[in-house]
Amino acid sequence: MPTDELAAWLRLLETPGIGRQRARRLLRAFGGPREIFEASPAAWREVLDGHKVCEALAQAPEGHDALVERTVQWLQQPDCHLLVLGDPAYPQPWMELADPPLVLHARGRLALLGVDALAIVGSRHPTPQGADNAFQFAAALSEAGMVVVSGLAQGIDGAAHEGALSGPSGTISIVGTGLDRVYPRQHHALAGRIATEGLMLSEHVLGTPPLAPHFPQRNRLIAGLGRGTLVVEAALQSGSLITARLAMECGREVFAIPGSIHSPQVKGCHKLIKEGAKLVETTQDILDELRWGTTTASAPRTGTAADQTPPDDTTPEDPLLTALGWTATTLDALQARTGQPTAELSIRLLELELSNQVVRLPGQLFQRQSSA
Known part of the structure; x- marks a missing residue:
């Protein structure tokens, strides 16, 4: 991408008050970001119904030149990419969203965007069993040929990424910061592995800190990229339920792992099951629901916290x-x-x-x- 076009995209993205919705209106009207800034303020006001944010379009945001230079340098690093709406490599599932990202920073294996995926989400403070379930389900899905999508958060997200990396298909992490930052810090090594063996994605410009509103926004991208979302553990007041709702709204399947009726960590999962999410006990339950190819009959069957029959029924239990x-x-x-x-x-x-x-x-x- 030429530097002047890159600068125009970043300026459009960072202009205060514009946002993705107004930016799309401008792009439809003028065809591209450079054409937007070549147009007159009167033309902007006509497209945006005279909205006062047109004044902000007249000048580059503070720090714009430094951001462009930093982004150019970042793109010179191995496996760093910038995808824009309409780019051939742009994730096609996101084109179906009501609010797709305008600009996408990517680091890692872009080819993973062409592989069927499933999101795995859940509590940031899971039980040991929940973390193990996330790891094992992700590992088995990776073995079956699916990419695992999650958000790099502590708890279930991290376990899912680790499990997927243990298999051949890899993982995609969608984060709520710029890709030159890692949040939480405890996942610095994990983020490095994903950038090398999987794929990191962010709709935020470099240098963006972990601001609270970014994470619910990121959830729409996690929910929309894969064929479905698996909720491993979630309390009733959980961001994972938001992700599940967003998945339902964009026509994706929702799966949930049940647990003890006494555990607050799974009450959100039980709520989803009551509302129509598919109860799953094994990875094969997911693959069957998605009608995942003829080769999935031999995919690993993965257990959960649900009671399981020992391999030898004659062996008495402790x-x-x-x-x-x-x-x-x-x-x-x-x-x-x-x-x-x-x-x-x-x-x-x-x-x-x-x-x-x-x-x-x-x-x-x-x-x-x-x-x-």
């Missing part, structure tokens, strides 16, 4: 695991159920922790861990 069930439980409750002394229970629980069959939660709670 009595303590039976007493623990699948709901987070206190040591006192286990003592009451089993009648065993607290000291013996503590030793046995530690053994089960070390063998990854039980996890210890905050508040001295213990929860069984399934092998997803």
